[in-house]
Amino acid sequence: MEIYTLFLLISLAFLFSYLGNLFFINYLNKKKVLDLPNHRSSHKIPTPRGGGIPMLLSFFIVSFIAYLFNTFEFDIHFYIGLFIIFIMGSFEDFKPMSVKLRLFIQILVSIYIIIIKSPFLTFPLPEPFNFNLNYYIAFILNIIWIVGVINIYNFLDGIDGYAGLQGIIVCISSLLLFSPNENSITIYILLFTLFGFMFVNFPPAKIFMGDAGAYGLGFIFAVLPYYIFENYSTGVFTVSMFLWFFLADSLYTIIRRLKRKEKIFDAHRSHLYQRLNILGWSHKKINLFIIPLMILLSGIQIINSYFNYKFNLLVFIVAVIIFFIFAAIVIKLEKINNPQI
Template sequence: MMELGFLLLVFLASLLMTWLLRRYALLRNVLDIPNQRSSHTLPTPRGGGLAIVLGVSLALPGLFLWEGLTAQHLWALWGAGGLVALVGFIDDHRPLAARWRLVAHFAAAIWGVVWLGGAPDLEIFGARINLGWLGAALAVFYLVWMLNLYNFMDGIDGIAGVEAVTVGLAGALLYALSGHLDAMLLPALLAAASAGFLFWNFPPARIFMGDAGSGYLGLILGLLSLQAAWVEPRLLWAWLILLGVFIVDATLTLGRRLCRGEKVYQAHRSHAYQVASRHYGRHLPVTVAIALINLFWLLPIASWVALGGEGLVGILLAYVPLVGLAVRFKAGIAD
């Protein structure tokens, strides 16, 4: 009961902070102005994702005191997440050059991997593989990609918040299924803070997340997946399955744009979810569809992997239909 009360408090705090941030954005004219690359039509306050950052960051010491979080993991989440959120907050107010953002992203990822203790073992067909320094380097690039793809995928109302809530709750369930009840509270905490923001961001959005929130969520979800692999190696595959919608859409879109020689950091509207929102004329059907895919397609496969199923087989089962959907909606094809 105490844990449920704690999560409710985090949800309410995030709900209130998002409202305050919306007031601040309106007063300071921190608005997202529509352009030809936008998926919205009205000027909208941005920066509401900072409520998620503050909600999670302020609650982490509570998890540490409950022994649901080690000191090393506390510093990993605080340091890496705080740096990414700070850079995103500055970028929301005064755009930074892409190279400086990328330097900060790599610094945050390295910090996180070091405090987590390096890269966890991989489990492939029952064999555990330790990749050493190569694994650590791959983990850093994985985190940088996760935080950037989350930013890329935060392009329609509610999508980033729905992803964080459903993946966070699903991650907590995976811990329960695999017998690690003491680890459930951290992903549930992320879901609670994200839900408070989502109340204001659900279609039609009254405030946008901004780079501070989207980059933070991408990095934290990446760190949680690596942390899960330290608890049980096969859980890394389960988390990658849960994150499948964002990973597949962003990766396929980026790959196609790179093949055409386009500048991938420039704004565009060629993600599958953006094409789908234009096809249906609204954001709501796409956002709800992603929630349903996460809960009724990806979660059952991830649960099978968490209970002992082969991770690579699970990835294949989960991703093939997602690739088909992304191709169906022309991910990465020029407008």
């Protein structure tokens, strides 16, 4: 693809996302369609939500333009799956949907993608834990992976800039691994729609990403291993490293809530990044603390890729150690702030 064509596409992606969000912010403010603060919120000022709608609409539009330019291999199944998740999230941005219906839609879309692409058949952890899986067990684990990442991404979209910056890290890391290839243009377009969105979402946010954007990004990153990796299990592990703080924070929080006999599906502010916010850390400070750790771990896995992923086990151990140091810091700060904890 010519550099001029790429420049045109990423410029359109940025402008459509940014200008679309400016229009949407103005519209939602006029209509008084705002996310009002409550006891579970991490914000104090009524703010529009749904910034992911113009962001992903921009992604769809520019992807179609790229298709017209014949610049990449257009996988209709990926866009069908993403569009269904996008519509589901768009509805939920303005009217709550039942958990059962939401999960039903997500599971159906996951099954659709897995049937089209086939499932990973070895457990996506480093040796010696990468054992072969029975096909049906593997199929179920693939569903859990896709549905899990979709929802985790939404759960972790709780402070200004956090989910957007995580998305930028995944996009840049993926491009460093595989650019140029037939899927690079898709990632470039997504990256620059995220850049456009970040101009209105970086703390203090003028608009929140909302469910359409968070579910949509979760879906894209969950299915990324099936599109850019020859070995899906290696792909799932690598994307897990790019998303490590989202995934580990969610798993840690679920285990902690189960130990405390709390209902894990009830709304809460128990994630580690939320606990920092409760301690008085600003959204910007939390981002400046966690994002460099995300970049560090993603960089380590990118370096590992140049050694044909021979050091996956070491990377995994480092990831676990970094996360538990992070968790220990949060717990220590809580004890300093409240010695009775």
